[in-house]
Amino acid sequence: xxxxxxxxxxxxxxxxxxxxxxxxxxxxxxxxxxxxxxxxxxxxxxxxxxxxxxxxx
Amino acid sequence: xxxxxxxxxxxxxxxxxxxxxxxxxxxxxxxxxxxxxxxxxxxxxxxxxxxxxxxxxxxxxxxxxxxxxxxxxxxxxxxxxxxxxxxxxxxxxxxxxxxxxxxxxxxxxxxxxxxxxxxxxxxxxxxxxxxxxxxxxxxxxxxxxxxxxxxxxxxxxxx
Numbered sequence: 001x002x003x004x005x006x007x008x009x010x011x012x013x014x015x016x017x018x019x020x021x022x023x024x025x026x027x028x029x030x031x032x033x034x035x036x037x038x039x040x041x042x043x044x045x046x047x048x049x050x051x052x053x054x055x056x057x
Numbered sequence: 058x059x060x061x062x063x064x065x066x067x068x069x070x071x072x073x074x075x076x077x078x079x080x081x082x083x084x085x086x087x088x089x090x091x092x093x094x095x096x097x098x099x100x101x102x103x104x105x106x107x108x109x110x111x112x113x114x115x116x117x118x119x120x121x122x123x124x125x126x127x128x129x130x131x132x133x134x135x136x137x138x139x140x141x142x143x144x145x146x147x148x149x150x151x152x153x154x155x156x157x158x159x160x161x162x163x164x165x166x167x168x169x170x171x172x173x174x175x176x177x178x179x180x181x182x183x184x185x186x187x188x189x190x191x192x193x194x195x196x197x198x199x200x201x202x203x204x205x206x207x208x209x210x211x212x213x214x215x216x
Contacts, residue, residue: 001188007188018107021100022203
């Protein structure tokens with residue numbers, strides 16, 4: 001797997017699932033927290049990538 | 058502070074220090090097993106899948122199996138901790154990659170130095186090595202966090 005985006009999604013999903021299961025007990029809370037972590041990681045990276053787009057070097 | 062929310066009131070069980078020790082050792086040997094020993098089997102299985110999945114992805118993507126080098130002692134020691142967190146699986150990975158469970162760079166004049174450093178550098182040159190290293194080290198660090206979680210459960214700090 002060489003796609004940076006695919007790695008971003010897989011890695012974010014692993015970390016989000018891990019921390020939601022580790023820190024939350026209620027299923028709804030897990031989904032909410034896991035979703036937030038996933039969006040924070042994946043969305044944050046995409047946002048950063050767009051911000052850096054005008055400065056390729 | 059009063060505990061609120063759905064987990065409030067869940068029965069916690071007294072855990073003997075012997076069982077705590079067994080849970081900690083089992084948790085290091087097999088990620089998630091510590092939770093299973095303390096009765097959190099489903100959670101343990103989920104953690105096992107996540108950590109070993111991350112570890113497997115790391116190996117498949119040429120992640121760095123760190124070697125202690127005195128010249129960069131502190132950094133390489135931290136890398137080793139991240140690798141070793143995953144338990145004996147790390148030793149098996151080293152055997153399969155380096156031919157033996159080696160954890161430190163030998164002296165550069167030693168016979169074993171050249172093949173070892175060549176394997177190490179070849180993996181580092183791989184285009185996907187950075188991804189693999191992130192997966193590998195995350196697996197080890199996640200398992201170390203799990204051991205702290207096992208300790209907290211055993212000490213009734215959480216359920």
